[in-house]
Amino acid sequence: MKSMPSWIYALGALIFVLLFNAFATPGFFEINVLDGRLFGSVIDILNRVAPVALLSLGMTLVIATRGVDLSVGAVMAMSGAVAASLIARPEGNILLGLNFGDSVFLIVLAGLVTGLLCGLFNGLLVSRARIQPIVATLLLMVAGRGVAQLISDGQIITFSAPAFASIARGATLGMPNPFWIVVLFAAVILVLTRWTALGLFIESLGSNPIAARNVGINTGALLLFVYSVTGVCAGMAGMIAAADIQGADANNAGLYLELDAILAVSVGGTLLSGGRFSLVGTLIGAILMQTLTTTILTRGVAPELTLVVKALVVLAVCLLQSPTFLHMLRPKKVAA
Amino acid sequence: MSESTPLLHLQGIDKRFPGVHALKGIDFELETEEIHALLGENGAGKSTLIKVLTGVHAADGGSICIEGRQIAPRNPNEAVTFGISTVYQEVNLAPNLSVAENICLGREPRNVFGIDWRAVGERTKSALNRVGLRVDPQRLVGDISIAEQQLVAIARALDVEAKVLILDEPTSSLDQDEVAQLFATLRRLREEGMGIIFVTHFLDQVYEISDRITVLRNGERIGTFQTDELPRIELVSHMIGRSAESLEHGAMASHEVSGHEPFLTVTNFGKRGSVQDLNFEIRSGEVIGLAGLLGSGRTETARLLFGIDHGTEGGYQLDNRSAHLTPRSAISRGVGLNVEDRKAEGIFPGLSIRENMVVVAQVKRRWWQRISTAEQKQVADEYVSALQLQPPNTDRNIENLSGGNQQKALLGRWLAVEPRLLLLDEPTRGIDIGAKFEIMALVERLRLEGKSFVFISSELSEVIRVSSRIVVLRDRRAVTTISRAEANEEAVVAAIAKHE
Known part of the structure; x- marks a missing residue:
């Protein structure tokens, strides 16, 4: 007996929204080719979803260990500030000592290392100091934007660097670059967790932390790993956000995206109580959320409504995932 | 009426x-x-x-x-x-x-x-x-x-x-x-x-x-x-x-083990505030029974030997080397612990029976060498049939198993890595009589293959039945050791109850 995957409801909701658009939104599935690059609403969704998709990939692993990482939005702001400082090299910036020229590779690497350090910091607080994840990552969520302002000297740093900007704005093989970045990160994380035993260990840790230690799983290292992965993902998301606007805004980059990521994970069928996780489900969840946003925007509905509609769809999917709710829907059996 | x-x-x-x-x-x-x-x-x-x-x-x-x-x-x-x-x-x-x-x-x-x-x-x-x-x-x-x-x-x-x-x-x-x-x-x-x-x-x-x-x-x-x-x-x-009568079939063989040096020795070993004064040695092919009332330090002894808790006094030698174990290093050195409280500290709820059974084998194999799903099935099925686990479909969530069958799945988890010393803390608790005899028979069979056990049970008759020697614990101290030849219920009860 093979049970249905946990993301089946998110997929159903996504198909429903897409079907709705097929009939109600003219030109929704239209795709144009311009300069060897694809344009259209669907492509736009896959492009726009990238930052949240990256955050939620890492968040999936953290949530599977019974944790949560609230700092990812602030980490985006920090890595964005680092990248913008290295590119624009404004007067008096504390990173002036580092000169990477216009090597996109080194600048991106610096952004990813920023994310990695933040992830290690979170991981150490959770695994060594044994601070509850929600509190431990709240520290960086609050302090991170301050650090980002320190790096950018309280300014919104703007720059003009076409090579770096192409991270968000360029295209490869017809598809926007952010799409490929998500594909790459998803593939690496999938291979890391499912082709090795890390996935089983993460699920064991989330399912029963005491038992996980008793069977010899190195729970400390595992926690450090999942928070580091999330940090690197957030670092990359920060690169995309900075490249998109060709600048770094410490106050607004990635604001509230940690909440979108948590929503994407739970809509995708990974329980906040830890244990079983599904990266595929998370990606479906993230795409569902972005499809909703795009649908509402292209239909010219007031943007205020976006959040309410999103919340309603999330509620519907979560209710369908709840055995208790499904049980209530079932017709009552008459006692013999 | x-x-x-x-x-x-x-x-x-x-x-x-x-x-x-x-x-x-x-x-x-x-x-x-x-x-x-x-x-x-x-x-x-x-x-x-x-x-x-x-x-x-x-x-x-x-x-x-x-x-x-x-x-x-x-x-x-x-x-x-x-x-x-x-x-x-x-x-x-x-x-x-x-x-x-x-x-x-x-x-x-x-x-x-x-x-x-x-x-x-x-x-x-x-x-x-x-x-x-x-x-x-x-x-x-x-x-x-x-x-x-x-x-x-x-x-x-x-x-x-x-x-x-x-x-x-x-x-x-x-x-x-x-x-x-x-x-x-x-x-x-x-x-x-x-x-x-x-x-x-x-x-x-x-x-x-x-x-x-x-x-x-x-x-x-x-x-x-x-x-x-x-x-x-x-x-x-x-x-x-x-x-x-068929239950009593196959009376236990002699427990004489000669020519083997002990591979595990504890001397005045213990942890302040937990169990103290542990003195015994284990050779291959021996079953050490721990007898004592609830709270006498049986579980604490197992936790110390497995490295969940760490000793603060005395010596713990494994293979003639002083051992400072954690569960991870204990497993890599061939020691396993089947915990008493299987619900809180043993099973992984939400994961399949198969995953629950292969997890220790996977830990031993290291994380980058994943045991393939086909191989997992093979390992799980082997112990499902050896332990007569019901139902035999290992893809199901372990929470669907009855208590006794969960216990068998956890035992299978350890048997799959063939530890030379397995610490069994209440392995027969809450399971039916047939399964109790199966588990005791299994201990005896593996003992004859040279494996060693520490066997903890509240049922004295079980401890006496399987043990080569019985270490009696009282008030969190090991007070005496009774050889198999002298072990009967009266003797053990007397040792448990004796006042200094």
Whole structure:
């Protein structure tokens, strides 16, 4: 007996929204080719979803260990500030000592290392100091934007660097670059967790932390790993956000995206109580959320409504995932 | 007795689960002033019958009458209002609330200011008196022993006006004094007119306390018997469906191990505040039994040897080297621990039986060399058939298994990595008689292959049966060692009870 995957409801909701658009939104599935690059609403969704998709990939692993990482939005702001400082090299910036020229590779690497350090910091607080994840990552969520302002000297740093900007704005093989970045990160994380035993260990840790230690799983290292992965993902998301606007805004980059990521994970069928996780489900969840946003925007509905509609769809999917709710829907059996 | 209406009367109770006919037309009667033992192997239908009775499951057919009135409880709370209270084997209390709060939880007496704490205190006091438990009602339940928690759970069940009290394996974590205390309580409740259904695996206790016995096997009622008219050997053969003599087949071979040097030695080993003065050595092909009352330090000894806790005094040598183990390094050096509390510290709920069984093998193999799903199936299936685990489909969630089968899956987890020393903490707790014998036979078979065990059990007869030597613990100290030749129940009990 093979049970249905946990993301089946998110997929159903996504198909429903897409079907709705097929009939109600003219030109929704239209795709144009311009300069060897694809344009259209669907492509736009896959492009726009990238930052949240990256955050939620890492968040999936953290949530599977019974944790949560609230700092990812602030980490985006920090890595964005680092990248913008290295590119624009404004007067008096504390990173002036580092000169990477216009090597996109080194600048991106610096952004990813920023994310990695933040992830290690979170991981150490959770695994060594044994601070509850929600509190431990709240520290960086609050302090991170301050650090980002320190790096950018309280300014919104703007720059003009076409090579770096192409991270968000360029295209490869017809598809926007952010799409490929998500594909790459998803593939690496999938291979890391499912082709090795890390996935089983993460699920064991989330399912029963005491038992996980008793069977010899190195729970400390595992926690450090999942928070580091999330940090690197957030670092990359920060690169995309900075490249998109060709600048770094410490106050607004990635604001509230940690909440979108948590929503994407739970809509995708990974329980906040830890244990079983599904990266595929998370990606479906993230795409569902972005499809909703795009649908509402292209239909010219007031943007205020976006959040309410999103919340309603999330509620519907979560209710369908709840055995208790499904049980209530079932017709009552008459006692013999 | 039979001419009057019974207190509780079940007729033709039928229950099907997908693929399983769990209860096949069960009839059952419980009189007032009766303690009625409900016996059967794992999967016989005891738990299902109790869940039907308490409204956890709805019956597919049949009727339940209490004092002649037909009832159909839809959930445990409704069952309580009909006068049916239940105490489960796995204690269901809130560890971070006080004893008083747990007893009154969900039905707190109220006054104009909210909860009437004075009344809570009085009710708690009388409830605790009724079960003869003396603890401070303000203590957190998580801070008292499991045995005391069990009595608190019973006190909670009695706090409501119960006519029928169901005890599902209440004694599996109690020591002898506590069992005696519980039985005194049960006798008093019987005199007060209560009907008590008692589920247990301890046959001694059945004969000590019950008036009648009903035996279930494979979802059918085999029969109901007057306890004093049913010889023990017949009871066992009713339960397992084969002649009891076959159980005793294959008397244990000699435990003489010569020519082997001990690979594990502890000298004055211990941890302050935990267990102390441990002195013994283990050779390959030896079973060290740990005997002692609950709280005497048996589990603590296992945790020290496995490296969950760390010794603060004395020496612990493995392979003639001083050992500072963590569970991870213990496993890599061939030591395993099958924990006592399998629900809290053993199983991975939500994961499959297969994943639960291969996880230690995977840890040993290192994370970058994943055991393929096909290989996992092969390993799991091997131990499923070796341990006769039911049902054999290892893709299912381990939570779907009965307690005894979960225990077998956890044993399989360790056997799959072939440890040279396996610490078994209450491996037979809460499992049926047939499986107990299977596990003891398994220990003996592996011992003959040169594997070693530390065997911990509350049932002295089991410890005596399997052990090469018995280390007796008293008040968290190892007090004496009894050789196999001198080991009998009187000798061990004397050692446990002796005063310095």
